[in-house]
Amino acid sequence: MSADVPSEPRHDHDTGEHHGPLHAIEEAVEHAVDEVEEVDEELRASGLWIGWLWLVLGVATTVFLLVFGSGSDSGFALAVALAFAGISLALALWAELPSVTDSVGAKLERPVTRAYFVAAVIAVVVILLDVLPEGFSAGLLVIALLPAIPCLIGAYRVLVTHR
Numbered sequence: 153m154s155a156d157v158p159s160e161p162r163h164d165h166d167t168g169e170h171h172g173p174l175h176a177i178e179e180a181v182e183h184a185v186d187e188v189e190e191v192d193e194e195l196r197a198s199g200l201w202i203g204w205l206w207l208v209l210g211v212a213t214t215v216f217l218l219v220f221g222s223g224s225d226s227g228f229a230l231a232v233a234l235a236f237a238g239i240s241l242a243l244a245l246w247a248e249l250p251s252v253t254d255s256v257g258a259k260l261e262r263p264v265t266r267a268y269f270v271a272a273v274i275a276v277v278v279i280l281l282d283v284l285p286e287g288f289s290a291g292l293l294v295i296a297l298l299p300a301i302p303c304l305i306g307a308y309r310v311l312v313t314h315r
């Protein structure tokens with residue numbers, strides 16, 4: 153028998169611990185399980201990015217359409233338009249980064265994107281057709297919220313219900 157590995161597992165009567173090959177394997181398995189759980193939590197958290205993207209996009213689009221549709225010609229309207237363009241560009245670049253996507257987010261990505269695009273086009277066309285009362289109105293609010301609906305539903309599904 154080798155001097156390094158005891159032929160009989162030792163039992164420490166003071167602490168009640170067993171020392172031997174099985175104890176070492178149990179500790180290694182516990183450590184591996186802890187590491188897997190930690191990686192799983194990190195992946196789940198990193199997979200939520202698409203929910204945050206949709207939330208920001210929905211809010212930014214609504215603000216932009218409210219200002220755009222109210223007919224404001226001020227420097228504020230220009231600042232909002234530039235901010236919306238910057239936010240949209242940043243979100244598009246962020247979406248292109250290599251990342252993990254939550255399974256719910258991956259399943260909803262295309263339907264949310266398509267619904268957002270269609271709703272945004274409808275909202276812009278309605279605003280450009282000038283069929284709404286001038287300035288801020290309930291109709292403008294509804295039209296401005298239209299593209300946010302798929303974004304907010306997708307964000308909710310990813311960020312809240314899938315936790």
